[in-house]
Amino acid sequence: MLVLTRKTNEAIRIGDDIEIKVVSVEGDQVKLGIEAPRHVDIHRQEVYLSIQEENSAAASAEKNVLELLSKELEK
16 A cells, blocks of 8 residues: 655645545545546445445346246246
8 A cells, every 4th residue: 555645735646637635634534635537436435335235236136036037937
């Protein structure tokens, strides 16, 4: 993991298209501003994990439905 120190209004760049700027620091909270192309998904970690869990559950349910349909077609 790369660890960088930045102050308010300082930024880091990821590639040519993504900039992450420290907007403010208040107590133990840091506000970040992120500029990235629209096609780049940006989520907080907990939201990302929730999306992954939902996608996994949906894929599992779809697999179960396909298995049931397959068994019905074999009859």
